Amino acid sequence: MRLEFFENINIPAPKEKIYLRLGFSKQNTQLSTDEFLKYEADINSALEKISLKGSLVILDIKNNDGKKIMLEGNIGIESSRLAKFLGECSELIFIGITAGSDIIKMINIEQISKNLSKAVVLDAVASEMVDFALGWVAGRKAKDLRRQNKFITEQRMSAGYGDFNIQYQKVICELLKLDRLGVQLTQSYILDPEKSVTAVYGVKQEHINK
Secondary structure, eight states: OEEEEESOOOOOOOHHHHHHHTTOOTTTOOOOHHHHHHHHHHHHHHHHHOOOEEEEEEEEEEEEOSSEEEETTTEEEEOHHHHHHHTTOSEEEEEEEEOOSHHHHHHHHHHHTTOHHHHHHHHHHHHHHHHHHHHHHHHHHHHHHHTTTEEEOSSOBOTTSTTSOGGGHHHHHHHHTGGGGTOEEOTTSOEESSSEEEEEEEEEEOOOOO
16 A cells, blocks of 8 residues: 655646636636636635645555455455446555635635625635646656556546445545545545545556567
8 A cells, every 4th residue: 555645735726627617618708807807816815725635545456356346455345336447457546635624614704794606716716626636646646657657547436426335435534544634524424624525546557568
C-alpha cells in the first residue's frame, strides 16, 4: 500500500466549467459588464475560502472474479460494476479530495442571509474545484506511473454508484486517512465537509512487444 498526501493543492480555477455549471456558455450567454463583474467577484470570494487538500493510495488487486475484488491487506469489495470497471487492472487507486470547511460555512451564511444567488455561485465553484483537483492528482500520478509502463483509466468510479455500496466509503476513508485532512464520515456514509469526494481509478500494465 502506497499512501501520499497533498496538503496544499494550488490549481487555477476552471472558469469555463464553473460558468457552465451555472448555466452559462460562451456561445449562448451574453452577460453585461456589471453581471460579469458580479459573478467574478463571487467566484473570487469562493476561491479565497477554498483550501484544497487530498490523499492518494495505491493497492494491488489480488483477485477479480467479476463479482468481488480482493485487494492487498485482505480487503474485499463486492461489486460487479466495479469489478467490470477495473477489468484487467493489476492495481487500483483511491483518491480523496476536500475543499475544506470554510467554504461550507460561507455557503451556509449566504443561504441563511437569503442571498441565494451568491450561495449558488459559491457552491458551483467549490464543486468544480474539487472535481478539477481530483483530475489534477490523478494526472500527476499517471505521469509517475508512465515511467513504469503503467497507465490509469480515464474514467473513475465512486462508492454509491450502482452496486458499489456507499458503505465502502468507510474503508476508503480509512485507507486514505482522510481524518488527517479534516474529513469525517457521517452515520449515513456521507463525507463531511460536504465538498469532499473520493474516487477509484484502475491501473493497467502496458505490455511492450519486443
